[in-house]
Amino acid sequence: MNAAPPSDADWGLMARAAQDQLALSQLYDRHRHYVFRLAWGILGEDAAADDVVQEVFLRLHDGRLKAQPRAKFTTWLYGVVINVAREQARKRRRFWGAAQADEVLSTHADEQADPARLDRLRDLGRALATLPIRQREVVLLRFLEGFDTAETAEILGCRQGTVKAHLHRATRKLQTEFQSPPALTHKETTQ
Amino acid sequence: MTETDKDIETLNRLFGEARADYQALRHHAVPPPLTVVPQAKPRPVHRVLAIAAGVAALGVTGLVLLSLNQPDTPPGHRLIAAPQAMPDAPSGRPQFTGSPRPTLSFSRMTFDFTLPQRPDGSSG
Numbered sequence: 160m161n162a163a164p165p166s167d168a169d170w171g172l173m174a175r176a177a178q179d180q181l182a183l184s185q186l187y188d189r190h191r192h193y194v195f196r197l198a199w200g201i202l203g204e205d206a207a208a209d210d211v212v213q214e215v216f217l218r219l220h221d222g223r224l225k226a227q228p229r230a231k232f233t234t235w236l237y238g239v240v241i242n243v244a245r246e247q248a249r250k251r252r253r254f255w256g257a258a259q260a261d262e263v264l265s266t267h268a269d270e271q272a273d274p275a276r277l278d279r280l281r282d283l284g285r286a287l288a289t290l291p292i293r294q295r296e297v298v299l300l301r302f303l304e305g306f307d308t309a310e311t312a313e314i315l316g317c318r319q320g321t322v323k324a325h326l327h328r329a330t331r332k333l334q335t336e337f338q339s340p341p342a343l344t345h346k347e348t349t350q
Numbered sequence: 351m352t353e354t355d356k357d358i359e360t361l362n363r364l365f366g367e368a369r370a371d372y373q374a375l376r377h378h379a380v381p382p383p384l385t386v387v388p389q390a391k392p393r394p395v396h397r398v399l400a401i402a403a404g405v406a407a408l409g410v411t412g413l414v415l416l417s418l419n420q421p422d423t424p425p426g427h428r429l430i431a432a433p434q435a436m437p438d439a440p441s442g443r444p445q446f447t448g449s450p451r452p453t454l455s456f457s458r459m460t461f462d463f464t465l466p467q468r469p470d471g472s473s474g
Contacts, residue, residue: 195377199375279367280368301358304373326357
C-alpha cells in the first residue's frame with residue numbers, strides 16, 4: 160500500500176485550505192515528501208520537482224481544483240501531481256538523463272547517506288529514464304508507490320487494462336536492459 | 351499468479367532495494383516556505399471584451415481576404431456590357447427594312463495574252 164498518511168482529516172484541511180493558511184501548511188507538511196518524490200520520479204530533476212511541489216499546493220490554495228471528497232485523498236492528490244508534472248515536463252521538454260540523476264541526489268540526498276543507497280537510487284533513476292512517460296508513471300505508481308491496479312488507473316484516468324499493459328511493457332524493457340543487479344551495473348558503467 | 355503479479359515480482363527482483371530507497375526519499379529537511387502569491391485572475395468583463403475583440407479581428411480579416419479573392423464582376427456578365435456603361439451607343443436593334451438591298455455586280459474578266467514584240471520583230 161502507498162505510504163502516504165491515510166486520513167479523512169485531509170479532506171477537512173483541503174476544504175479550509177483556500178482561506179486558512181494554517182490548514183494549507185498542515186497539508187503541505189503531511190504530503191510534501193510524497194508529492195516531491197513522485198514529481199522527482201517523473202521529471203528527474205530536483206528543481207523541477209520543487210516547482211511541482213509549489214504549484215500543487217498553490218492550486219490547493221487558490222481553489223482552482225475540483226475536489227472529490229468521495230475518493231481517497233492521496234489518490235486524488237497524486238492525480239493532481241501527475242497532471243502538474245506533465246505540464247512541467249511539456250514546458251521543459253526534457254526528461255530524465257544520466258546527468259540529472261547525479262545532480263538530483265547530490266543536492267537532496269543526505270551527504271552522510273549510505274553510498275550504496277545513492278548508487279541504487281541513481282540506477283533506478285536511469286532505469287526510469289529509459290521508459291516512455293506513461294510507462295514511467297505506471298511503474299512509479301504501481302510498483303514504487305504501491306498503489307493497486309484500480310487506484311493506479313483512477314489516478315491516471317485510464318482503464319485497468321491499460322495500466323496492466325503499460326506495466327508489462329515497462330517490465331519487459333527493464334528486464335532486458337537491467338538484467339544484472341543495478342548496483343553492479345552502475346559500477347561497471349563508472350569504471 | 352496473474353501476469354501483473356509476475357511483472358511486480360520481476361520489478362521487485364530488479365529494483366527491490368531501490369524501491370525502499372525511493373520510498374525513503376524526502377523533500378528538503380528544512381521545508382522551503384510555501385510562497386502563496388495571489389494571482390490576479392482576469393475579470394469576466396475583460397475576458398468577454400478580449401473574446402469579442404478576437405472574433406471581430408477574425409471577421410475583418412476574413413472579409414478582407416474574401417474581397418481580395420473575389421472577381422470584379424460575376425463571370426456570366428463579364429462579356430455583356432450594361433447599357434449604363436455605354437451611354438452613346440444606340441439603343442434598340444438596327445432597322446434594315448427601309449434601306450436598299452445592296453447588289454453585287456460580277457463581270458467576267460478578260461485577259462490579254464499578246465506578247466510584246468522583240469527587237470527583231472518576232473513574237474513568241
